[in-house]
Amino acid sequence: MPETGWAGPGGRLSGLGVSQGRAAGPLVRMAGPPSLPAPRPVADPEAEAATAVKALEAVTADLNRRAAAARTGGGGEAAEILEALAMIADDPMLREEAETRARGGADAAHALEAAFNGHRDALAALGGYLAERAADLDDLKHRAVAAALGLPMPGLPDPGHPYVLVAGDLSPADTAGLGPDVLALVTERGGPTSHTAILARARGLPAVVACPAVADVPDGTIVGVDGASGEIALGLTPEQAAEVMERDRAERARLAAATGPGRTADGHPVRLLANIGSAADLRPGAEGVGLFRTEFLFLDRKQPPSPEEQTAAYAEVFERAEGPVIVRTLDAGTDKPLPFLGLPEEPNPALGVRGLRVDRLLPGVLDAQLAAIAEAARATGADVRVMAPMVTTPAEAAGFVRRARAAGIAQVGVMVEVPAAALRAAELLREVDFLSIGTNDLAQYTFAADRQHPALADLLDPRQPALLGLIEACAAAGREAGKPVGVCGEAAGDPAVAPLLVGLGVTSLSMAPSCVPLVREALAGLTLEECRELAREALA
Numbered sequence: 001m002p003e004t005g006w007a008g009p010g011g012r013l014s015g016l017g018v019s020q021g022r023a024a025g026p027l028v029r030m031a032g033p034p035s036l037p038a039p040r041p042v043a044d045p046e047a048e049a050a051t052a053v054k055a056l057e058a059v060t061a062d063l064n065r066r067a068a069a070a071r072t073g074g075g076g077e078a079a080e081i082l083e084a085l086a087m088i089a090d091d092p093m094l095r096e097e098a099e100t101r102a103r104g105g106a107d108a109a110h111a112l113e114a115a116f117n118g119h120r121d122a123l124a125a126l127g128g129y130l131a132e133r134a135a136d137l138d139d140l141k142h143r144a145v146a147a148a149l150g151l152p153m154p155g156l157p158d159p160g161h162p163y164v165l166v167a168g169d170l171s172p173a174d175t176a177g178l179g180p181d182v183l184a185l186v187t188e189r190g191g192p193t194s195h196t197a198i199l200a201r202a203r204g205l206p207a208v209v210a211c212p213a214v215a216d217v218p219d220g221t222i223v224g225v226d227g228a229s230g231e232i233a234l235g236l237t238p239e240q241a242a243e244v245m246e247r248d249r250a251e252r253a254r255l256a257a258a259t260g261p262g263r264t265a266d267g268h269p270v271r272l273l274a275n276i277g278s279a280a281d282l283r284p285g286a287e288g289v290g291l292f293r294t295e296f297l298f299l300d301r302k303q304p305p306s307p308e309e310q311t312a313a314y315a316e317v318f319e320r321a322e323g324p325v326i327v328r329t330l331d332a333g334t335d336k337p338l339p340f341l342g343l344p345e346e347p348n349p350a351l352g353v354r355g356l357r358v359d360r361l362l363p364g365v366l367d368a369q370l371a372a373i374a375e376a377a378r379a380t381g382a383d384v385r386v387m388a389p390m391v392t393t394p395a396e397a398a399g400f401v402r403r404a405r406a407a408g409i410a411q412v413g414v415m416v417e418v419p420a421a422a423l424r425a426a427e428l429l430r431e432v433d434f435l436s437i438g439t440n441d442l443a444q445y446t447f448a449a450d451r452q453h454p455a456l457a458d459l460l461d462p463r464q465p466a467l468l469g470l471i472e473a474c475a476a477a478g479r480e481a482g483k484p485v486g487v488c489g490e491a492a493g494d495p496a497v498a499p500l501l502v503g504l505g506v507t508s509l510s511m512a513p514s515c516v517p518l519v520r521e522a523l524a525g526l527t528l529e530e531c532r533e534l535a536r537e538a539l540a
Helices: 045-072 076-089 092-103 108-126 128-132 134-148 172-176 195-203 212-216 238-257 307-320 355-360 363-380 394-407 419-423 425-429 439-447 465-481 498-504 513-524 528-539
Strands: 012-014 016-019 022-029 163-167 182-187 207-209 222-226 231-234 271-276 289-293 325-328 384-388 411-416 434-437 485-487 508-511
Touching: 016 195, 022 182, 022 238, 045 076, 045 092, 045 108, 045 134, 076 134, 076 195, 092 108, 108 134, 172 195, 182 195, 182 222, 195 207, 195 513, 207 222, 222 238, 238 513, 271 513, 289 508, 307 325, 307 363, 355 363, 363 384, 363 394, 384 394, 384 434, 394 411, 394 425, 411 419, 411 425, 419 425, 419 439, 419 465, 425 434, 425 465, 434 465, 439 465, 465 485, 465 498, 465 528, 498 508, 498 513, 498 528, 508 513
Parallel strands: 022 163, 163 182, 182 207, 271 289, 271 508, 289 325, 325 384, 384 411, 411 434, 434 485, 485 508
Antiparallel strands: 012 231, 016 207, 022 222, 222 231
16 A cells, blocks of 8 residues: 555545454455245245245354354354354244245245245334344345255355455354455444444454445455545555555554553553453453453353353353453343343333343342352452443442342442433442443433444544543542443544543543554553543543
């Protein structure tokens, strides 16, 4: 890539940069879904029903195979997403609907199409995040229809060389199955907290979303992708692409070599922690775990894991992690429906029973989890703390603290994801030992903007003054109480935003492990007063 900037001979496109780093290579577009042929007469409805069931079984088996490969390769979070999708494809209600339509005279492909569309419409009608997840059903439908037609399932290309992957959007199954030949991701749609964005950061892949103009770029064009700025350079030469890749490798090596605790240029400490879904996501470099998402242990379960299974999974993380581990109790509901809970459908799940609110209906689930966490902590001797998601009032916080301490856990906190909690941070801190701010949901609820909606990305920008004001209020309450207040949302891993958060007074930042070196360097280049000045400017 030319020294003067990102514009190649073919010009430049802009999207939303969601995962840091630069890469360059030939553009390869992901194949679209299979074309559904015209309906055909059915001579044997039972045979068509059997074909539809076999297609669903093939999709389930393929996803489980890919999940196993992801888990073997260390992609714990990717494996859980694939397993959850396999569970959807294996849903008895979906299978029965496809069989019924086939026995009614539809050929297998059209029976599957109709069955999936019915389920999709039901999700779309719920609105919010679940409506966004309807796209996952479309991906599964395309795979099942292809299997019924005897065609290869749509999915990731395999050109036999490294490439920049371009797609309209990427399903969780596709994103989780990315191989080592994928240099970077560019999608026409998507948002800053989509599966593409989160998994790209976890993998350390540069990624740009919400770039519709990339649809017009021919396959094979050599492009450069800047995952920080969102810029895409077109028409680079092979020599320029090689130079981009070499610079990125050198930059990553330089950042990885700078180890040690997080601190500003004048020595103010800021603990840099990791967000993980399982022990497979642990990487060296972080000072502990600031967010252990325990729901990934539950996603693919039709029955809850036994106390022994839970204890073993937690103990594996506690044994391998360096530093303290903050465990988030089950964050079920809205984007993470867990079948074994049997929660009723809701017209607006994002504003319904999710996170700690599940305890109102099923208190035994939380008690069992707290007992398993406490037992794993005792067995390993690790520094283990717990926090509850979706806490709204001081009374909820006090109730959670009582339950956690009764189980034997000494350090207990809550997440601040609801504006009401941020506005009463001082009262919360009278009950708990620490606060952790989830900026993704706090932004969503503050601005009434679905966190998955690409057209609302400006409202979800963590530099919005209203959001920063809520974070500042929490940090001020923490200083007054002498208790830590951290951030574990995606904003914590952005090297352009992390200094603002430190300037507002947060004491720790938790992020995807791949983001730790960049944030460490960003903080090391600024004094605490410079961070405070940046925060004052952003608030104004």
